[in-house]
Amino acid sequence: MLTLKIISAEQIEFEGQVQQVTLPGVMGSFQVLRGHAALIAALAAGTLVWQGQDGEGSRQIHGGVADIKDNVVSVCLY
Secondary structure (H helix, E strand, O other): EEEEEEEEOOEEEEEEEEEEEEEOOOOOOEEEEOOOOOOEEEEOOEEEEEEEEEEEEEEOOOEEEEEEEEEEEEEOOO
């Protein structure tokens, strides 16, 4: 499992355990699974999608930065 944190300037919008995350990177969408290499990526406008034990979730974003390290995906939104 991964820990996904979606953070805006005002609040933590989501924090939970997920199996995978698909992010809209500026060079194209990419997927993060458990054991992903450490990475910092710029995000473009698009749809952030995650798959958890309770099903799929998604959120439209206008851009941001993703920090992936030690099975934690932190998404800081613009």
